[in-house]
Amino acid sequence: xxxxxxxxxGILNRLKRVTWLERTPCxxxxxxxxxxxxxxxxxxAHAKVNVLRTRENLPLVKSIRFFLMLLANLIRHRNPGLALxxxxxxxxxxxxIITYIDNSRALGALKQIxxxxxxxxxxxxxxxxxxxxxxxxxxxxLYFSFGxxxxxxxxxxxxxxxxxxxxxxxxxxxxxETVPPEASKVFxxxxxSQFTLRNGNLISQRxxxxxxxxxxxxxQLFSTVARFARANDxxxxxxxxxxxxxxAFEEERQYFSLDDESHVQVIPRSPYSSYRAVRAxxxxxxxxxSLGYESLGLGERVIFAKDVKAVASLVMQGTWTENxxxxxxxxxxxxxxxxxxxxxxxxxxxxxxxxxxxxNYSSEARAYYMNIDPQQLPHEIIKHHI
Numbered sequence: 215x216x217x218x219x220x221x222x223x224g225i226l227n228r229l230k231r232v233t234w235l236e237r238t239p240c241x242x243x244x245x246x247x248x249x250x251x252x253x254x255x256x257x258x259a260h261a262k263v264n265v266l267r268t269r270e271n272l273p274l275v276k277s278i279r280f281f282l283m284l285l286a287n288l289i290r291h292r293n294p295g296l297a298l299x300x301x302x303x304x305x306x307x308x309x310x311i312i313t314y315i316d317n318s319r320a321l322g323a324l325k326q327i328x329x330x331x332x333x334x335x336x337x338x339x340x341x342x343x344x345x346x347x348x349x350x351x352x353x354x355x356l357y358f359s360f361g362x363x364x365x366x367x368x369x370x371x372x373x374x375x376x377x378x379x380x381x382x383x384x385x386x387x388x389x390x391e392t393v394p395p396e397a398s399k400v401f402x403x404x405x406x407s408q409f410t411l412r413n414g415n416l417i418s419q420r421x422x423x424x425x426x427x428x429x430x431x432x433x434q435l436f437s438t439v440a441r442f443a444r445a446n447d448x449x450x451x452x453x454x455x456x457x458x459x460x461x462a463f464e465e466e467r468q469y470f471s472l473d474d475e476s477h478v479q480v481i482p483r484s485p486y487s488s489y490r491a492v493r494a495x496x497x498x499x500x501x502x503x504s505l506g507y508e509s510l511g512l513g514e515r516v517i518f519a520k521d522v523k524a525v526a527s528l529v530m531q532g533t534w535t536e537n538x539x540x541x542x543x544x545x546x547x548x549x550x551x552x553x554x555x556x557x558x559x560x561x562x563x564x565x566x567x568x569x570x571x572x573x574n575y576s577s578e579a580r581a582y583y584m585n586i587d588p589q590q591l592p593h594e595i596i597k598h599h600i
């Protein structure tokens with residue numbers, strides 16, 4: 215039996231799973247199916263849209279012209295993945311390419327080859343990871359960011375963008391537009407879970423250290439929050455990371471030691487369930503989730519534990535000289551330890567604030583980290599640029 219090298223075997227296996235694409239041109243190409251449903255909110259109704267699915271089968275276009283271009287691009291670029299995408303783009307001839315995978319280098323590479331095509335990246339998560347040592351350079355064209363913080367993060371990390379427009383979170387904006395608000399607050403406290411199963415495929419010590427730091431910090435932080443809730447007879451909920459029908463959900467429950475749920479309500483993951491939980495709570499607590507910053511941008515009260523040594527040290531091992539994901543937060547919204555007294559004092563102060571007082575207190579941080587305008591939501595702003 216003939217044995218092929220592993221890389222060639224991978225290519226041959228993928229050739230068995232081909233998705234044939236039509237050669238129909240489009241106005242807008244959505245790069246990667248992940249997040250494409252959200253991206254569709256940003257696209258004008260009259261625009262013709264094609265979605266390029268990059269993670270599934272091998273996409274090929276039913277066109278002799280496509281295969282001729284693919285051969286030419288393979289010779290020119292010597293990169294099969296890039297040659298394939300460039301060939302598809304040249305067949306579809308979009309005026310705009312847009313992605314929700316904002317930490318991908320793909321659009322930067324495409325911009326070098328197709329300078330006349332507008333490349334739009336929409337931020338989908340916090341980007342502290344851009345401070346990591348040996349992080350590949352990212353080069354953006356038009357980047358719709360959560361806030362002004364991304365400008366500083368790009369500069370400190372050695373990344374670049376033609377233009378950064380701070381509009382807030384696309385997903386949070388869609389939530390505001392599509393989900394009616396609750397009549398009143400149901401919970402006093404919401405803990406935003408960042409629990410993840412340990413990935414057996416972690417390939418570096420750093421990845422292992424990151425998982426361990428968040429795993430331990432999140433669990434200890436919850437213990438502190440739960441103690442505060444019991445001591446003050448407060449209603450506490452957990453915005454869970456996993457749906458109830460997933461095996462990992464039971465592991466997440468055990469992670470929080472929830473053999474007895476009488477003092478806390480668990481909210482399993484479902485569409486917009488975590489957003490609902492935050493909006494239904496007087497104060498939310500997170501280590502450093504994107505949802506925490508989205509909550510901040512929506513005017514909700516939130517405390518972050520990203521300054522706790524175990525997780526702050528991960529950031530400071532990179533290119534930053536200060537913690538850019540917290541340094542503009544007011545002091546009551548920053549936890550430096552998992553000490554009960556620190557959390558109790560800050561949570562009590564935030565819970566006691568009048569709405570106007572809190573709005574003024576957090577206004578600078580909202581603009582810097584999550585610049586969302588309820589009167590002009592992110593998808594409407596992005597739509598004007600397409």
